[in-house]
Amino acid sequence: xxxxxxxxxxxxxxxxxxxxxxxxxxxxxxxxxxxxxxxxxxxxxxxxxxxxxxxxxxxxxxxxxxxxxxxxxxxxxxxxxxxxxxxxxxxxxxxxxxxxxxxxxxxxxxxxxxxxxxxxxxxxxxxxxxxxxxxxxxxxxxxxxxxxxxxxxxxxxxxxxxxxxxxxxxxxxxxxxxxxxxxxxxxxxxxxxxxxxxxxxxxxxxxxxxxxxxxxxxxxxxxxxxxxxxxxxxxxxxxxxxxxxxxxxxxxxxxxxxxxxxxxxxxxxxxxxxxxxxxxxxxxxxxxxxxxxxxxxxxxxxxxxxxxxxxxxxxxxxxxxxxxxxxxxxxxxxxxxxxxxxxxxxxxxxxxxxxxxxxxxxxxxxxxxxxxxxxxxxxxxxxxxxxxxxxxxxxxxxxxxxxxxxxxxxxxxxxxxxxxxxxxxxxxxxxxxxxxxxxxxxxxxxxxxxxxxxxxxxxxxxxxxxxxxxxxxxxxxxxxxxxx
Amino acid sequence: xxxxxxxxxxxxxxxxxxxxxxxxxxxxxxxxxxxxxxxxxxxxxxxxxxxxxxxxxxxxxxxxxxxxxxxxxxxxxxxxxxxxxxxxxxxxxxxxxxxxxxxxxxxxxxxxxxxxxxxxxxxxxxxxxxxxxxxxxxxxxxxxxxxxxxxxxxxxxxxxxxxxxxx
Numbered sequence: 001x002x003x004x005x006x007x008x009x010x011x012x013x014x015x016x017x018x019x020x021x022x023x024x025x026x027x028x029x030x031x032x033x034x035x036x037x038x039x040x041x042x043x044x045x046x047x048x049x050x051x052x053x054x055x056x057x058x059x060x061x062x063x064x065x066x067x068x069x070x071x072x073x074x075x076x077x078x079x080x081x082x083x084x085x086x087x088x089x090x091x092x093x094x095x096x097x098x099x100x101x102x103x104x105x106x107x108x109x110x111x112x113x114x115x116x117x118x119x120x121x122x123x124x125x126x127x128x129x130x131x132x133x134x135x136x137x138x139x140x141x142x143x144x145x146x147x148x149x150x151x152x153x154x155x156x157x158x159x160x161x162x163x164x165x166x167x168x169x170x171x172x173x174x175x176x177x178x179x180x181x182x183x184x185x186x187x188x189x190x191x192x193x194x195x196x197x198x199x200x201x202x203x204x205x206x207x208x209x210x211x212x213x214x215x216x217x218x219x220x221x222x223x224x225x226x227x228x229x230x231x232x233x234x235x236x237x238x239x240x241x242x243x244x245x246x247x248x249x250x251x252x253x254x255x256x257x258x259x260x261x262x263x264x265x266x267x268x269x270x271x272x273x274x275x276x277x278x279x280x281x282x283x284x285x286x287x288x289x290x291x292x293x294x295x296x297x298x299x300x301x302x303x304x305x306x307x308x309x310x311x312x313x314x315x316x317x318x319x320x321x322x323x324x325x326x327x328x329x330x331x332x333x334x335x336x337x338x339x340x341x342x343x344x345x346x347x348x349x350x351x352x353x354x355x356x357x358x359x360x361x362x363x364x365x366x367x368x369x370x371x372x373x374x375x376x377x378x379x380x381x382x383x384x385x386x387x388x389x390x391x392x393x394x395x396x397x398x399x400x401x402x403x404x405x406x407x408x409x410x411x412x413x414x415x416x417x418x419x420x421x422x423x424x425x426x427x428x429x430x431x432x433x434x435x436x437x438x439x440x441x442x443x444x445x446x447x448x449x450x451x452x453x454x455x456x457x458x459x460x461x462x463x464x465x466x467x468x469x470x471x472x473x474x475x476x477x478x479x480x481x482x483x484x
Numbered sequence: 485x486x487x488x489x490x491x492x493x494x495x496x497x498x499x500x501x502x503x504x505x506x507x508x509x510x511x512x513x514x515x516x517x518x519x520x521x522x523x524x525x526x527x528x529x530x531x532x533x534x535x536x537x538x539x540x541x542x543x544x545x546x547x548x549x550x551x552x553x554x555x556x557x558x559x560x561x562x563x564x565x566x567x568x569x570x571x572x573x574x575x576x577x578x579x580x581x582x583x584x585x586x587x588x589x590x591x592x593x594x595x596x597x598x599x600x601x602x603x604x605x606x607x608x609x610x611x612x613x614x615x616x617x618x619x620x621x622x623x624x625x626x627x628x629x630x631x632x633x634x635x636x637x638x639x640x641x642x643x644x645x646x647x648x649x650x651x
Contacts, residue, residue, distance in 0.1 A: 298616075427587035427620030434580050447587070447620030454619030463492065470491035475588045480569045481493045 351390025
């Protein structure tokens with residue numbers, strides 16, 4: 001389908017743009033109000049507000065897009081004109097994103113991604129179009145990918161792979177997002193100079209009174225409990241708002257991911273670009289039997305929100321979804337081959353070096369000054385923690401390979417199982433540090449165009465490394481340097 | 485698991501240019517010489533008290549120079565190897581951390597050469613073979629210019645045959 005005319009965005013944006021413009025220019029408007037009240041001439045304020053709103057309205061008139069046979073173009077800018085052109089065969093995925101105001105007006109922002117890193121200005125985003133128009137635009141933009149899918153869809157409607165459940169919230173209190181939000185809020189408060197005001201407020205006064213009455217230790221404990229509770233609450237709330245009503249649907253060769261309560265987001269992935277998946281299990285999520293799932297795709301950033309398929313959810317859900325996507329049960333949940341005694345030894349040495357150094361320092365210090373008994377207990381606790389982590393890392397380490405998939409599992413605090421399609425691997429590196437050479441192990445790195453671009457198999461026995469590469473990539477085993 | 489019979493890869497055959505250690509040594513010597521001049525200025529012009537500080541600094545510089553100007557270039561020369569077959573590029577590089585890297589030529593996207601000022605002075609060139617993965621670039625460093633030109637010609641000839649998407 002081709003359209004030669006320039007289109008405008010939804011006229012409803014005439015309402016949204018001015019509001020966004022006013023929000024964006026708040027500092028300027030505050031200045032205008034101050035000037036207005038100082039000079040006693042409120043026309044200043046009115047003029048600046050009117051100008052800002054006019055600017056917002058102009059945005060709608062100056063933004064046009066068109067879809068041609070081989071490329072799409074977007075013209076924007078009131079004062080600075082800008083044209084973004086994208087070849088249509090480079091379009092890898094289409095995402096939509098609707099904030100609250102957009103949703104109220106039935107609008108959504110449509111983003112086209114080519115897989116290259118784009119910074120703000122050069123991004124192709126239609127802000128915004130009517131929700132009803134999205135399926136039509138998407139099918140035009142993704143014409144290549146969807147042509148096949150449409151036929152298949154006629155036969156079998158899309159299958160739902162996963163749906164968000166309230167019980168998934170049990171994994172979210174264990175993340176640090178809440179704490180990060182609190183710290184950010186405190187930072188902003190102090191940056192804005194409100195810290196000084198707070199220090200003299202009645203809240204702070206009563207806090208100091210309470211501290212004097214109940215003693216410092218009790219106050220600190222209460223404060224700690226309050227912070228932890230607040231951070232747990234915020235984490236859960238954020239998780240609910242971001243991922244509530246998440247659905248993951250598969251229509252033949254296209255994957256639809258939809259999530260968000262207040263801000264609705266929808267990603268469309270082209271399954272032909274899928275090169276595997278990563279099951280990630282942060283320690284605390286793993287203890288509760290959870291996992292999260294990232295897609296490994298060409299044209300989609302490897303880390304962060306862009307590649308997320310499932311937020312922390314029961315590990316069985318994550319595994320069954322990944323199994324459905326890559327159609328190989330053993331790759332997803334089969335046993336992995338351990339890396340042997342040398343790798344185990346290296347995990348233990350690494351884990352225990354730090355506590356041993358601390359303990360040695362403490363012994364040295366004890367020779368000169370009196371060391372309080374709690375210091376010894378702390379060192380013992382540290383050593384125990386490190387030992388447990390080392391043991392867990394040993395248990396995690398492993399790989400699995402056949403002629404279709406490479407699986408690498410590692411880590412304790414952030415355990416991950418990378419499942420990478422062998423045909424997507426376009427280069428192999430065997431890296432050995434000085435100590436790895438002495439221990440007879442090597443780190444094998446598979447380079448791909450997808451996901452985070454390089455996937456490591458840590459500390460495999462050196463003599464095995466090229467066998468693994470050769471099993472996954474026949475061109476390695478068949479190369480003229482190969483000897484069996 | 486359907487693992488094939490054990491495979492090992494022999495090292496690639498070709499060493500870099502014979503002038504490579506010299507160029508690496510000069511490249512490493514320049515910053516160290518700047519540092520040494522700085523120390524002489526510090527001793528002669530600024531302040532010649534604190535004898536122990538001068539001695540320590542001089543010792544560090546001498547040891548650093550010996551390691552990075554003599555040992556490391558020779559070590560790297562012993563490690564660095566490269567080879568090209570009609571199917572793949574294969575290199576070995578590094579000194580303390582050593583890497584062997586192989587990439588199929590059918591997936592090559594660009595072949596670049598780079599000549600720094602020192603390389604030009606000594607007639608050397610570095611060839612970088614990039615693939616669609618940012619982690620998969622293969623670098624063949626410190627080749628004689630003539631060899632580098634031949635390598636680039638050979639690689640572009642072979643790579644032009646495969647016309648896939650290369651991802």
